[in-house]
Amino acid sequence: MEMSVAVKSLDNKSILVTGATGFLAKLFVEKVLRTQPNVKKLYLLVRAHDAISAKTRVEKEVVSKELFDVLREKYGASFDSFFWSKVHAVQGDTTLENIGIRDVNLIEVLWREVDYIVHSAANTRFNERYDVSLSINTLGARNITLFAKECENLRMFLHISTAYVTKEKKGIISEEIPEFDQVLIPELEFELTESKMKELNANCTSKNEIKLYMKELGMERANKFGWPNVYSFTKAMGELQITKFKGNLPVTILRPTIILSTYKEPFPGWIEGIRTIDKFMVSYGEGEIVCFPGHPDAILDVIPGDMVVNAMLAAMTNTDSHFTNNLNIYHVGSSTVNTMNCSLFFEVSYKYFSMHPQIGKNGELITVQKLFFFPTLHAFSMYMFFRFKLPLQGLSLEELSEEKRNQYKKLNQTFNNVMKMAKAYSPYSLMHGIFDDANTTMLRMRMNQEEKELFYFDPKCINWHQFLMEIHIPGVIKHYMDNQCLLRKRARM
Numbered sequence: 265m266e267m268s269v270a271v272k273s274l275d276n277k278s279i280l281v282t283g284a285t286g287f288l289a290k291l292f293v294e295k296v297l298r299t300q301p302n303v304k305k306l307y308l309l310v311r312a313h314d315a316i317s318a319k320t321r322v323e324k325e326v327v328s329k330e331l332f333d334v335l336r337e338k339y340g341a342s343f344d345s346f347f348w349s350k351v352h353a354v355q356g357d358t359t360l361e362n363i364g365i366r367d368v369n370l371i372e373v374l375w376r377e378v379d380y381i382v383h384s385a386a387n388t389r390f391n392e393r394y395d396v397s398l399s400i401n402t403l404g405a406r407n408i409t410l411f412a413k414e415c416e417n418l419r420m421f422l423h424i425s426t427a428y429v430t431k432e433k434k435g436i437i438s439e440e441i442p443e444f445d446q447v448l449i450p451e452l453e454f455e456l457t458e459s460k461m462k463e464l465n466a467n468c469t470s471k472n473e474i475k476l477y478m479k480e481l482g483m484e485r486a487n488k489f490g491w492p493n494v495y496s497f498t499k500a501m502g503e504l505q506i507t508k509f510k511g512n513l514p515v516t517i518l519r520p521t522i523i524l525s526t527y528k529e530p531f532p533g534w535i536e537g538i539r540t541i542d543k544f545m546v547s548y549g550e551g552e553i554v555c556f557p558g559h560p561d562a563i564l565d566v567i568p569g570d571m572v573v574n575a576m577l578a579a580m581t582n583t584d585s586h587f588t589n590n591l592n593i594y595h596v597g598s599s600t601v602n603t604m605n606c607s608l609f610f611e612v613s614y615k616y617f618s619m620h621p622q623i624g625k626n627g628e629l630i631t632v633q634k635l636f637f638f639p640t641l642h643a644f645s646m647y648m649f650f651r652f653k654l655p656l657q658g659l660s661l662e663e664l665s666e667e668k669r670n671q672y673k674k675l676n677q678t679f680n681n682v683m684k685m686a687k688a689y690s691p692y693s694l695m696h697g698i699f700d701d702a703n704t705t706m707l708r709m710r711m712n713q714e715e716k717e718l719f720y721f722d723p724k725c726i727n728w729h730q731f732l733m734e735i736h737i738p739g740v741i742k743h744y745m746d747n748q749c750l751l752r753k754r755a756r757m
Contacts, residue, residue, distance in 0.1 A: 271718070273581040274300040277419075278377045282358055282408060283385030284308035285325040287536045288424060288523070291573045292382060294331050294530060297350060298338075299577075299718065307374060309356045309363060309385070318355035327351075334530040358385050358404035363411050375414045380580055383408045384424040388539060390493040390688040393475060394482030395457040397498045402450050405502030409509045420514050420580055427519040427565065427595050429500035431490050433697040439519070439593040439704075441507055442500045448489055450501045457481070492691035507591065514590050516579050520572045521597030521699060522692070525739040527568035527726065533739030535569070538747075541609065542740045544689055548610075548632060549617045549741070551624070552678055555636040557644040557686055558693030560607035565599040565699055568731075571721040572596050575704065578719040582710055594707060595699040598723035606693055610635045612732040620741075641690045645683070652679050 274296065283289050289308075296303055308326070312318035327347055336343045354374075357364030365371050385408075387400040405423065412421040429442045460481065464474050482494035491497035506515060524542075525535035538546060541564065547553050575596045598604065614634050621629040638644035656676055708722060716722070 271300055275302045276304045277379040278305040279380045280307045280378045281382045282309045284310050286384055289384045290326055290331055291569050295573050298335055306351045307354050309354045311357050312355045315355050319353040322353040331534055358408050359399045363407055376416055378415050379419050381412050381421045388495055390495050391479055392494050393478035395478050397494045401498035402501040406505035406509055409506050413513055420516055422516045425503055425517050425519045426499050427521045427597055427699050428496040436700050437697045438700045439595050441503055512590055516592045518576055519595050521565035521567050524566050524568050525736045526570040529570045533735045535739050535743050538744055545613055546744055549622050551630040554633050557641045557690040558606050558637045562606045562694050563599050564604050564606055564609050565597040567597050574719040575721040578707055594704045595701045597699045599698040600701050602723045604728045612729055616733055616737045644686055
C-alpha cells in the first residue's frame with residue numbers, strides 16, 4: 265500500500281474531536297491539517313456557553329499556540345482562512361445527552377457527515393473529585409458512544425484511554441479490557457455520588473468541605489476495587505461503558521502510557537501542562553524533593569506526544585485492522601522495546617539541574633541532590649513523618665515571629681505537597697509491569713516504509729538520555745517558566 269493511500273483515507277472526510285483544547289487533541293489537529301489539507305472538516309467539541317464563545321475558545325486555546333507555527337509559515341497570510349475553512353468549533357459537553365450539543369440541525373449534520381470520532385476528552389488529575397472525574401471519564405465515554413451509534417457513515421470510533429486502566433501489575437499486561445476483582449456497576453457509582461451530593465447540600469456543607477469529601481470518596485472507591493487513583497479507575501469504567509453500549513460500532517481503544525513532550529513534530533519539545541512525572545521533576549529541580557518511594561529498576565513507560573498522535577492516525581488510516589467483536593485495543597508505550605527505568609530518569613534529571621540550576625525565590629541558585637529511593641510508600645511516609653512532620657508539630661505558632669510563622673506554613677505546605685505526590689506517583693515509581701504491545705506491533709508491521717516515516721511511533725529509535733537532556737526537560741522547564749510568568753502578570757493586574 266502506497267503512502268498516498270493512507271493519506272487519502274482522510275481525503276474529504278469529516279472528524280469529530282472531543283477534548284479539543286487538550287494537549288493530544290491539538291497535536292492531532294495540527295498533524296491532520298499538515299499532512300492532509302484536503303480533509304473535509306474537523307469538528308472540535310469544546311465546553312462553552314454558545315457557538316461564538318466556542319469559536320473564541322478554539323482561537324485562544326488552540327490555533328494561537330506556537331504548535332501551529334509550521335503551518336503558519338507554510339500558508340502565510342492565508343493561514344487563518346485555511347484553518348477556519350477546515351475547522352468548525354462546536355459548543356458541547358460530553359457529560360450531557362447528545363454530548364451537550366443544543367443545535368438540533370448541527371446534530372443531524374454530524375450524524376450524517378462524520379466519518380471518524382476521536383474521543384480525547386478526559387480529566388487526568390489523579391486526585392480529582394469523584395463526581396467530576398466520574399462524570400467526564402465514565403459518563404462522558406458512555407454519552408459519546410451513544411452519539412457515535414447514531415452516525416450513519418462512521419468508519420471508526422477512536423477512544424483515547426490510558427495504559428494504567430489495568431491497575432498496578434507485574435509481568436506482562438495484555439491489551440484487553442480490564443478485569444475487576446469485585447462486581448462493579450458504573451451506574452451505581454453515578455447514583456452514589458448523586459445521593460452523597462444531595463446529602464451534603466441538604467446539610468449546608470461548605471463548597472470546600474464538599475470538595476474534600478468527594479476527593480476522599482474517589483480514592484476510597486478506587487482503592488476498594490484495586491485502583492491506585494481516581495483517574496485510572498474512572499477511565500477503566502469508561503472502557504466498560506464503551507464495551508457495554510457500543511453494539512456493532514467499530515471501536516478502537518488507544519492506551520498511551522506516560523505521555524511526554526514531542527519527539528520531533530511539528531518541532532521537538534513542545535508540551536502543554538505539567539503532569540505526572542513532569543510535576544515531580546519540576547519539584548525536584550526546585551529543591552523540594554530529596555527522596556521518594558521508588559525502585560531504581562522500576563519501569564517508567566513513557567512515550568512522546570507526537571508518537572501517540574501518529575499511532576492514532578495509523579489506526580484510523582489502516583484499512584487492514586482486524587477487529588475482534590468490533591474492538592481493537594492498542595498499547596502505545598516503550599516498555600517492551602526500549603525500556604526506561606527510574607534510575608535513568610533521575611540520573612538525567614540530576615545531571616540537567618546540576619548543569620542548569622533553577623533560581624529560587626530568594627534569587628539564589630538551587631542545588632539539587634541525588635535522589636534517595638525508599639523501597640515502599642510506608643517506609644517513605646515514616647521517614648518523612650519523623651524527619652519533617654514531627655519537628656514541625658513540636659513548634660508553637662504563638663511563640664514564633666511572623667517571619668517564622670510564614671516559614672512554618674511554607675514548610676508544612678511543602679511537606680503536604682510532597683506526600684500527596686508520593687501517594688499519587690508511587691504506584692508508577694514502584695511498577696515492574698510491562699505493557700504488551702502485540703496489537704500495536706502488528707499495526708506497525710502492516711505499514712509500508714513511507715507510512716512508517718509519516719506516522720512514526722516506534723520508540724526503538726529514541727535515545728532516552730539524549731531526549732530527556734536535550735528535548736524533554738528543557739521543553740518542560742520552558743513551559744513551566746512561561747506559565748509562572750503569566751501567573752505573576754495576572755496577579756499584578
